[in-house]
Amino acid sequence: MDKAQGNNLDPWYSHYAERTAGLSASEVRALFAVASRPEVVSLAGGMPFVSALPQELVLTAVERTVRDHGAVALQYGSGQGSPRLREQILEVMALEGIHAGVDDVVVTTGSQHALELVSKLFLDPGDVVIAEGPSYVTALVVFRSFQADVAHVEMDELGLVPQSLRDTIARLREQGRTIKFLYTIPSFQNPMGVTLSWERRMEVLEIARENDILVVEDNPYGLLYFDQAPPQAMRSVDEDGVIYLGTFSKTLAPGLRVGWAVAPHAIREKLILANEAAVLSPSSFAQTVISEYLSTADWKGQINTFRDVYRERRDAMLGALNEQLPTLSWTVPNGGFYIWLTLPNNMDSKAMLPRAVKELVAYTPGTAFFADGNGRNAMRLSFCYPSPDFIREGIRRLAIVINGEMSLLTEFSQTAPLAVQPTRREGVLPPSVG
Ligand SMILES: Cc1ncc(COP(=O)(O)O)c(C=O)c1O
DSSP states (O other): OOGGGOOSSOTTGGGSOGGGGGOOOOHHHHHHHHHTSTTSEEOSOOOOOGGGSOHHHHHHHHHHHHHHHHHHHTSOOOTTOOHHHHHHHHHHHHTTTOOOOGGGEEEESHHHHHHHHHHHHHOOTTOEEEEESSOOHHHHHHHHHTTOEEEEEOEETTEEOHHHHHHHHHHHHHTTOOEEEEEEOOSSOTTTOOOOOHHHHHHHHHHHHHTTOEEEEEOSSTTOBSSSOOOOOGGGTOSSSEEEEEESTTTTOGGGOOEEEEOOHHHHHHHHHHHHHHHSSOOHHHHHHHHHHHHHSOHHHHHHHHHHHHHHHHHHHHHHHHHHOTTSEEOOOSBSSEEEEEOOTTOOHHHHHHHHHHTTEEOEEGGGGOSSSOOTTEEEEEOSSSOHHHHHHHHHHHHHHHHHHHHHHHHHHHHSOOSOOOOOOTTTSOOOOO
16 A cells, blocks of 8 residues: 555554554454453453452542542652552562562553553664563564564473573574563463473573573563462562563552563663653552552452462363363463463464354464464463353363364365465474373
8 A cells, every 4th residue: 555645544544653553453452342242251351350359448448548648649649659659569579589679669550551661761673572482462562563573482381491592592693683672471471371480580591691681571470379389580589680570450450550660770760761751650549549458458368369269260271171172282370361272283273263253252362472473273261250160161162163173174184185284383382281
């Protein structure tokens, strides 16, 4: 299309900045519309089950915010976030081995906003972000919106593979590319649900240090473990080379939109300026509500409640997968929200999605989590939101679709060569741990 002429749908088409081209609707976004119909069992989104949070706890916090702190809570605040909340955030992070000072923390509008600010500080067009393959879909959208390229590192059941990180860095350097940072979700990764082992955390930090690469550690799920706590955060042992991102979205409520970043001193100063430029100050009201919640409610007990809820749902999904799809493989997460299901090589989860939705079940196709078209024969299944019964019903419906597709492909492969070729690079997708 001629850029100068615009198009019928958008007369301003030719006016956009070049980086706007990176802002195409993600597959997840399109899915939300379809999957929100009540008759569809959605295993697609990553919505926390906020109904497990007792209303009176929130009401008390909101009441106290208005009654006792109204003048501050309804006012603009500091671009770095309220000192009281930053102090409390230190307590939350201490649970994962992080020891920092109040000045090290910058409060943001969810960790998504911290990702945007970090990208704004570091990414020029053509720069490279190294990320796990697969990785969090809306992080990929942010990196693309700053016209950066994403290079994926292989994953297995212990998280990102250090040798693949080494190889990727060497290849990019050989090509003369500029690597700006490694983006990683070490605990209960989105979308695979796997956790980077302690040994690998140390090795990844070592590789990053040797190669002068900043690490962005995104950790929304670390406290939501089911049996054993994950290894301590990478930031707990590296203050200078890691930007750590945290959030209250999964341990309290995403509607409050409060997250934070902890960064080395000079970066932190720039983050505050970028935060001010974007929003002046993060919501004083939401920050005060969280401060009141943390000081009046048993928030650690509430995190235990969330763990119980999600553990039961994970078990329901694993049980149903074992029962309904025993020939396939999947990851077994020890926390978080997600299971990664691998289909036979010749299957395409994106092409299969309309059939699944017709069968009243939705999932997120694997390709959404790769910047390079990989992941066709995989999908992310979320167990966070539907009840255990709905999860079992959803997997039953999914099995009908997958089994139907598998027999169709078997039938065709006996009569003619397959039109669908596997796109999987050897070793990119995880071996089964299911
Ligand atoms: C890995 C990861 N990072 C960041 C976010 C964004 O979270 P927040 O609600 O704090 O913006 C999510 C949300 O699902 C996520 O899964």
